[in-house]
Amino acid sequence: xxxxxxxxxxxxxxxxxxxxxxxxxxxxxxxxxxxxxxxxxxxxxxxxxxxxxxxxxxxxxxxxxxxxxxxxxxxxxxxxxxxxxxxxxxxxxxxxxxxxxxxxxxxxxxxxxxxxxxxxxxxxxxxxxxxxxxxxxxxxxxxxxxxxxxxxxxxxxxxxxxxxxxxxxxxxxxxxxxxxxxx
Amino acid sequence: xxxxxxxxxxxxxxxxxxxxxxxxxxxxxxxxxxxxxxxxxxxxxxxxxxxxxxxxxxxxxxxxxxxxxxxxxxxxxxxxxxxxxxxxxxxxxxxxxxxxxxxxxxxxxxxxxxxxxxxxxxxxxxxxxxxxxxxxxxxxxxxxxxxxxxxxxxxxxxxxxxxxxxxxxxxxxxxxxxxxxxxxxxxxxxxxxxxxx
Numbered sequence: 001x002x003x004x005x006x007x008x009x010x011x012x013x014x015x016x017x018x019x020x021x022x023x024x025x026x027x028x029x030x031x032x033x034x035x036x037x038x039x040x041x042x043x044x045x046x047x048x049x050x051x052x053x054x055x056x057x058x059x060x061x062x063x064x065x066x067x068x069x070x071x072x073x074x075x076x077x078x079x080x081x082x083x084x085x086x087x088x089x090x091x092x093x094x095x096x097x098x099x100x101x102x103x104x105x106x107x108x109x110x111x112x113x114x115x116x117x118x119x120x121x122x123x124x125x126x127x128x129x130x131x132x133x134x135x136x137x138x139x140x141x142x143x144x145x146x147x148x149x150x151x152x153x154x155x156x157x158x159x160x161x162x163x164x165x166x167x168x169x170x171x172x173x174x175x176x177x178x179x180x181x182x183x
Numbered sequence: 184x185x186x187x188x189x190x191x192x193x194x195x196x197x198x199x200x201x202x203x204x205x206x207x208x209x210x211x212x213x214x215x216x217x218x219x220x221x222x223x224x225x226x227x228x229x230x231x232x233x234x235x236x237x238x239x240x241x242x243x244x245x246x247x248x249x250x251x252x253x254x255x256x257x258x259x260x261x262x263x264x265x266x267x268x269x270x271x272x273x274x275x276x277x278x279x280x281x282x283x284x285x286x287x288x289x290x291x292x293x294x295x296x297x298x299x300x301x302x303x304x305x306x307x308x309x310x311x312x313x314x315x316x317x318x319x320x321x322x323x324x325x326x327x328x329x330x331x332x333x334x335x336x337x338x339x340x341x342x343x344x345x346x347x348x349x350x351x352x353x354x355x356x357x358x359x360x361x362x363x364x365x366x367x368x369x370x371x372x373x374x375x376x377x378x379x380x
Binding site: 028031036037038042043046047052056063115118119121122123126127131141142144175179 | 188189191192193196197198201202203204205208211212213263264267328348366
C-alpha cells in the first residue's frame, strides 16, 4: 500500500471555524494605564487628591467620548492627551503657571550634578528635581519616561516635534542642576 | 550636556519617576467601568423579593473577597505622594510635639516611643490613609534620605519587600500594623526597625 493510499484513507479533518479571542473593551484597555496616568497626574498637580480627580475625569471624558475613538489607534496616547487637556483646565481654574520661564541660561550656568552623582540618584531626589521643572517640561519628560516617541509627545502636548526636542533637552539640563541642589 | 549625563538622567527617571496609583483608585475605576448595571439584572433582582435580596446581599458582603491590596505597594505609593506633595502636617523634631498633634485627628494613639536621634532625626508627622484605615505617618531622616513610618490599626504580613527601588519593612504588633518605607538600604531600615521596638 502506498503512502498516498494511506493518506487517502484518513478521515477528513473536521473544519473548526476560527473563533478569535474576544477583544478587550475600550474600558478594559484603558484600565491598564491607570498607574501611568496617575503618575503623570501626580507629578503635574503635586498632590494626591487632584491627581486622583484628574485621572477619574480623564476616564469619564474618555469613555463618554468613546464614539470619537478610532478603532486601531493608540488608546494610551489618546488617554494621555485627554489627561493633559484636563490638567490645562485644572491649571486655569487653580491659576497654576503654565508658561515656561526664560531661565535656560541660569540653568546652564548653575552647578550641576557630576556623572558620579548621577549614577546614585535616589527616588526622592528624582521626585524633588521633577517638581522644580515648569509643568510643560515635566509633561514632556514624563511622557518620554512612559516610552512615547517625540512625535507622539508632540501630539499629546499640542506642540511641534522640534519643540519637544528642545524642551526635553532643556528639562534635562534643569534636572541636572536641580539634582545637585537636592543632594 | 554630555550623552552620558543625558543617559544617566533618562535612566534615573525611568527607574524612579513612576508613582503607582493607590489601590483604591484602581478599585474605584474598575467598579465604575467594568461592572455596568444591566437593566434585566436589576429587574430580576427586584423580583426576588425584599427578604431574599437582603439575604443575598448579606451573603455577598460576607463572602466576597475584598480587592487584593498590596500593603507594600500602598506604602510606597503613600511615601511617594508625601515626597512629591506639599510637606507634612506637622514638622518638628520632637515626638512630644508630634504625638499631641495627632490627637483628634486619629482615633488611636500611635504606639511609638522612639523620639529620633542623631542617626534618624524625626522630621514630623501627618495623617495618611493606609489600606483604607486612617494612619499615622511619621517621617524620619537618614542623612539626606527620607523614611516614612506608617502606623495603623490592623495587620500586615511581616517581611521585607522592594518596589520600584524603594525598600519596605513591615510588621505587626498588638493589633497595629507598621510599614517603614524609604530608598535607604535595608540595613538602615532594620536599624530603625530595632529602635522602634
